[in-house]
Amino acid sequence: MNYNWHWLIFWEASPxxxxxxxxxxxxxxxxxxxxALSAAIAAFxxxxxxxxxxxxxxxTLSRISMAYIELFRNVPLLVQMFLWYFVLxxxxxxxxxxxxxxxLPPWGSLVPAVLCLSFFTSARVAEQVxxxxxSLSKGQKLAGLALGLNLRQTYQYxxxxxxYRIILPTLTSELMNVIKNSSVAxxxxxxxxxxxxxxxxxxxxxxxxAFTAATLIYIIINIVVVIVMRFLExxxxxxxxxxxxxxxxxxx
Amino acid sequence: xxxxxxxxxxxxxxxxQALRDCSTKVEKGEVLVxxxxxxxxxxxxxxxxNGLEPIQEGEILVNGISLTSPKTNLPQLRAHVGxxxxxxxLFPHLSVRENxxxxxxxxxxxxxxxxxxxxxxxxxxxGLLEQKDKFPGQLSGGQQQRVAIARALSMDPICMxxxxxxxxxxxxxxxxxxxxxxxxxxxGMTMMVVTHxxxxxxxxxxxxxxxxxxxxxxxxxxxxxxxxxxxERAQQFLxxxxxx
Numbered sequence: 001m002n003y004n005w006h007w008l009i010f011w012e013a014s015p016x017x018x019x020x021x022x023x024x025x026x027x028x029x030x031x032x033x034x035x036a037l038s039a040a041i042a043a044f045x046x047x048x049x050x051x052x053x054x055x056x057x058x059x060t061l062s063r064i065s066m067a068y069i070e071l072f073r074n075v076p077l078l079v080q081m082f083l084w085y086f087v088l089x090x091x092x093x094x095x096x097x098x099x100x101x102x103x104l105p106p107w108g109s110l111v112p113a114v115l116c117l118s119f120f121t122s123a124r125v126a127e128q129v130x131x132x133x134x135s136l137s138k139g140q141k142l143a144g145l146a147l148g149l150n151l152r153q154t155y156q157y158x159x160x161x162x163x164y165r166i167i168l169p170t171l172t173s174e175l176m177n178v179i180k181n182s183s184v185a186x187x188x189x190x191x192x193x194x195x196x197x198x199x200x201x202x203x204x205x206x207x208x209x210a211f212t213a214a215t216l217i218y219i220i221i222n223i224v225v226v227i228v229m230r231f232l233e234x235x236x237x238x239x240x241x242x243x244x245x246x247x248x249x250x251x252x
Numbered sequence: 253x254x255x256x257x258x259x260x261x262x263x264x265x266x267x268x269q270a271l272r273d274c275s276t277k278v279e280k281g282e283v284l285v286x287x288x289x290x291x292x293x294x295x296x297x298x299x300x301x302n303g304l305e306p307i308q309e310g311e312i313l314v315n316g317i318s319l320t321s322p323k324t325n326l327p328q329l330r331a332h333v334g335x336x337x338x339x340x341x342l343f344p345h346l347s348v349r350e351n352x353x354x355x356x357x358x359x360x361x362x363x364x365x366x367x368x369x370x371x372x373x374x375x376x377x378x379g380l381l382e383q384k385d386k387f388p389g390q391l392s393g394g395q396q397q398r399v400a401i402a403r404a405l406s407m408d409p410i411c412m413x414x415x416x417x418x419x420x421x422x423x424x425x426x427x428x429x430x431x432x433x434x435x436x437x438x439x440g441m442t443m444m445v446v447t448h449x450x451x452x453x454x455x456x457x458x459x460x461x462x463x464x465x466x467x468x469x470x471x472x473x474x475x476x477x478x479x480x481x482x483x484e485r486a487q488q489f490l491x492x493x494x495x496x
Contacts, residue, residue, distance in 0.1 A: 142304050143341035147355035147407065148331025157354060161345050240389015241344040 009206045010213065021200050025213055028196025031106055033221075035192060036179040039117035043178065044171075046118065047125025052155060054130040065126065072123035077184050080120055084112035085188040106190055113185035121178045128170050132163035165236055172229040176222045193217060253316055255280045255411050255442045256301055261310030263296060270296045271307070272466040278411070283443045285453040285474075288463035289489065294446045295338075297463065298413050301444060302333045315410055331359045334404030334412040338419050340396040342388035348375065348399050349384045352406050360407065367406070374402035378432050394425030401432055411442035418449060450494060454478060462486040 010022040018024050053065035072080070089097035103111060136159060144154030164171075186195035197214035201207040254277040263271040270293050278284045286294045299305040300312060303319050303326050312319040317329055342351050352371030356362045362370070375381050378398035380391075388396050397417060404412060414433065418426040430452050437443055437456035447453070453460055453474065460477040462470035462485075470477060470486045481487050 137339065137341075139337055139339050139341040140343070142299075143335075143337060143343070145327070146302055146304060146330055146333075146335040146337075147403070148327045148329075148359035149355060150327045153358055157358065158343055162343075165345065238345045238389065239387045240391075241387065 003208065005208070006206055007209060009200075009204055009209050012204075014200070015203050016199065021204065021210075024196050024200055025193065025210075025217070028191055028193040029217055029221075031110065031190060032179065032182050032192040032194075035110060035113050035117065035185060035190065036175075036182045038114045039121060039182070040175050040178050042114070042118035043121035043125050043174075046122035048129055048160070050122060050126035051129025051133070052160075054126065055133045056151075065130075069123045069126050072119050073127070077116070077120055077181055078187060081113065081116045081184050081188055084116040085109070088112065109185060109188045109190035112188060113182065113190050117178055117181055117185075120181070121174060124174055124177075125171070128167045128174070129163060132167045133159055135166060136162055165238065165241070168229065168233050168236070172226065175225055175229070179221055179225070180218065254278060254313070255282070255315055256444060257313040258297075258301070259311045259313075261300060261307045261312060263293075263300065263305065263307045263309075270466050271300070273310075274463075274466075274468045275310075276461060276468060276471055278442060278444055280442055281440045282458045283437045283441075283445065283456050284459050284461060285457040286444065286446045286461045286463060287448060287450075287453070287489070288461075292463040293466040294463050295415050298415050298444055298446050301413055302330045302335060304335075327359065331355065331407055332410050334407060334409035336397070336400050336404055336412070336414045336417045338416040340388070340393070340400045340420075342396055342400055342403070344388050346387075347384070348380070348386055348388070348391075351388065351399060352403050355403075356406055371402070371406045374405045375399070377405075378402045379428075392425060393421045394428045397421065397425075397429045398432055401429070401436075405436075411444070412436065414443065414445040414447065416446050416448075418447065448493060450478075450490075462489065464489075 010025070011020050013019070014021045014024045016024055018027055050065045050068050053061045054069070056062060075083075089100045091097065092100065100111065101108070140158055140162070141154055144158040145151070149157065182192055183194035185192055186198065191199065193214055197210040200210040204210070256278040258274060258276050261271055261274050262269065274293075274297060276284070286297065288294050296305055300307050300319075301314065307320065310320075314329060314333060317324055319326075319329070342348075343354070346354060349368065349371060352375060353364065353367035356367035356370060357364060360367075372381060372384060375384055378401055380395055380398055380402070383391060383395060383399070388399070391399065401417075417433065418429050421429065426449070430449060433443075433445070433452065434456050445452070445457075457474045460470070460472060460474055461468055462477070462481065462483075464485050469483050470481050472481065477486075478490070481490065
């Protein structure tokens with residue numbers, strides 16, 4: 001293979017006017033993080049609401065939630081990205097679509113990308129929240145209600161604190177997924193990390209260096225995510241319950 | 253006026269009829285024991301008394317308040333009807349103290365300090381004061397059930413429902429829970445107890461109900477029930493569980 005390795009390329013000026021190629025990549029990283037974290041927060045909130053709805057006694061709410069989950073997890077992410085970017089603005093009322101198209105970079109791509117990833121991920125979070133609630137014994141809900149808590153309070157103080165502890169490991173995977181999935185936003189013109197690496201190799205032809213750097217950065221971010229989430233798991237662990245080894249039972 | 257008045261209730265799960273035209277009353281200060289073979293509807297019956305299991309026919313009055321009326325504030329009513337479950341159902345993510353105070357603060361709107369004081373007072377009565385900062389997963393089954401009883405009592409209930417409170421316990425832990433219940437009965441608490449502990453029934457029950465296939469087929473004062481039940485089915489049941 002005839003390839004001129006040139007690792008110092010990162011410190012050379014990039015023609016995009018952002019400084020060096022390293023700056024190009026770090027700038028991409030910044031938009032990766034902004035996109036992924038906004039989407040993760042929105043997906044957590046939305047997913048919790050939809051997941052809870054799925055378990056409520058109301059048939060209508062449960063069906064709406066089911067339709068929502070199936071819609072957003074059965075359509076490929078790339079297709080959803082195109083729908084939010086190309087199709088949605090055509091159907092928005094009150095000139096909102098025109099406003100959306102007129103947004104300056106990176107906002108014109110960022111807004112649809114965050115919306116897309118939020119809804120896509122929220123369906124997955126919702127399914128985990130639902131499964132978490134179903135995994136609790138029915139008695140926990142009855143015990144909450146029997147004490148006079150209303151349904152909202154029973155979810156708020158009894159069921160959800162347990163559910164989040166149970167699904168924390170899968171939420172960690174979901175957070176890592178949303179970071180990786182944010183790379184799909186390059187297809188609608190968001191210069192996030194992958195797009196920045198792509199731009200770098202277009203300008204410099206140092207394709208291996210560019211994508212090695214991007215790969216390492218993705219790995220590092222996700223290692224940080226794992227460490228932070230492990231710490232969180234330890235913080236919220238409950239003695240004798242999930243997240244800790246069961247201690248010896250103390251009998252009086 | 254009876255504390256609990258169950259009038260001709262029926263309940264179906266789909267096409268399966270779990271309760272058939274059941275009627276009974278529990279007077280204030282009375283202890284009613286419900287027994288019967290598994291699947292006879294006794295757990296379902298007790299869960300209808302605080303509306304955890306809705307009924308399709310009939311009427312239930314608790315302290316004169318109708319459970320079936322749409323105007324009834326169910327959470328408010330349940331706050332004053334204590335319930336103890338077979339599997340304890342303490343909240344595993346909350347410490348013993350928080351288990352005792354959660355509903356007092358959120359439902360009865362007591363201050364944290366007042367709720368804490370009340371909770372610990374009952375925790376002491378069930379003999380577990382020193383466990384107040386532990387989590388349920390760190391307690392034995394018998395201890396968890398005693399905390400569950402203290403949790404229900406902290407709400408100052410007008411009556412207590414026990415749904416097989418000792419069925420999930422190791423034999424040696426049954427008596428520590430029954431002791432607490434006997435004391436409660438002797439203090440005059442109105443109690444409805446689903447149990448197979450006939451020793452407990454003999455000691456503190458005023459009346460015993462025997463159920464089979466969703467029907468109440470015996471409803472007798474304790475002495476009559478253990479002396480000579482009217483039906484052959486109840487006699488068979490007693491013969492089987494009393495021989496050992």
